[in-house]
Amino acid sequence: MLIHPEEILETIKMVTTQHLDIRTVTMGINLRGCCHPDLETFNSRVYDRILRCAENLVRTAEEIQNLYGIPIINKRISVTPIAIVAESCQSEDLVSVAHTLDRAAHEVGIDFVGGFSALVQKGMTPGDLRLIQSIPQALATTRKVCASVNVATTKAGINMDAVALMGRIIKQTAEATRDAGGLGCAKLVVFANAPDDNPFMAGAFHGIGEPDCVINVGVSGPGVVNHAVRELRNPSLGEIAECIKKTAFKITRMGEMVGREVAQRLGAQFGVLDLSLAPTPAVGDSVAAILEAMGLESCGTHGTTAALALLNDAVKKGGAMASSSVGGLSGAFIPVSEDEGMIRAVQRGSLTLDKLEAMTCVCSVGLDMIAVPGDTSPATISAIIADEMAIGMINKKTTAVRIIPAPGMKVGDMVEFGGLLGSAPVMPVHNFSSEVFIARGGRIPAPIQSLTN
């Protein structure tokens, strides 16, 4: 037998007991051909286009899942940022576009559709503004639509007018979904350096330099890495890094195989494989648990940033060796509500918002799925966003903020979102005002790091 029995059993264990899965197969669909001044015509073109491209997506993904015995948890679609393709629509309100996306998503049977998005790092067009202002209503009246706004890049700096606006939009979105604990905000991300090919939600969109139709795959596996690290006997940190690298390699290989097969069967191009350790609320499937396996008593204590840096880097190295198509965000996610270890760390008082911010300097994205008190001011939310954008801009990396000012909730309460989104403990924010700073508006200029030509 060419394949060793131990390898077979290892693979089976990864899936059955360590929660290894393909988190998402995401089809990127170009909508640039759908532009039309009449909003209704535009909507019907978008609907038809999505149905034409994705009608077999779910069935094909399920076939591949059965063929290889590897679960594919979500099937998703990302589209060209709607602000761009709806720019010429003669309508103040773009909520109906979100409804169209939601209807198409239901029709083809996918879990989420991303791309109700705008890229405004240097300034806003009238179409961008219309889209952003439609976000609260769009997210409150759809189930599967995700929105994102890129407000900063290393090349352009930070659009502080957009940062100020997003603080207000996030508050309005929370209010519009008050009955669900502000759930709308879980479907809204503010980015710096947003990648064009990210398959993960809520931030996926089909970037401008992308092909007509593409398959991007997101693989997860914190449980597998956690297990592998815990199996080591009194390892040095170098040995831990080595072990994570090897594990990441195996996970990535599997994701690439699945991605290529799905793309080939659908006649789409294979885009990227995004190996992101995306935790789930399942016990052990946790990034915090990996950090604690390295020797920290509780995630968030001193040493956490260093441990996360080791983890994130080793994941990338293993992935880069395994596939030439690694892209998207690739690294470790640190969402609070989706990670049982992070939730416990917050509840025990070892993990604070400030420490999470420090961790985002070395993790693959940013402040993710964090609930703050419902009376947090828009300016404070904008200031939290500004800090995170600055980290992304200066470090030439993607950073993001997905924050939920949970209506009516106070520090210590738990907000329940259900499913993969989990539940979030409400965390305290600083009570000193950032109002004047945020009200200044304008742009934080691009840093010296942008002058690379």
Place this chain on the structure above:
Amino acid sequence: MSSSRFVITVIGLDRVGIVAGITRVLAEHQVNIADIRQSIMDDLFTMIMLAEAKGENFDLAAFQQAMQAIGKELGVEVIVQHEDVFRFMHRI
């Protein structure tokens, strides 16, 4: 997908008739055994087979269902996966 070969893994408590039961379903679906290994690991019966679908109209979904049904009958877990998943994951 480079072949029509599958790895069939059977794990569970040992009892009389596991091999007989499993191989009967294989024969019914025109699936040939290319290689077979069986051992008792940690008190668990573990059998790994490399099998090849010979029928022209081989229906993977129906085969997997039949294998799961016989597994349930025998009180063991049966997993059928295309061989590529192991090749890709463990080999460069």
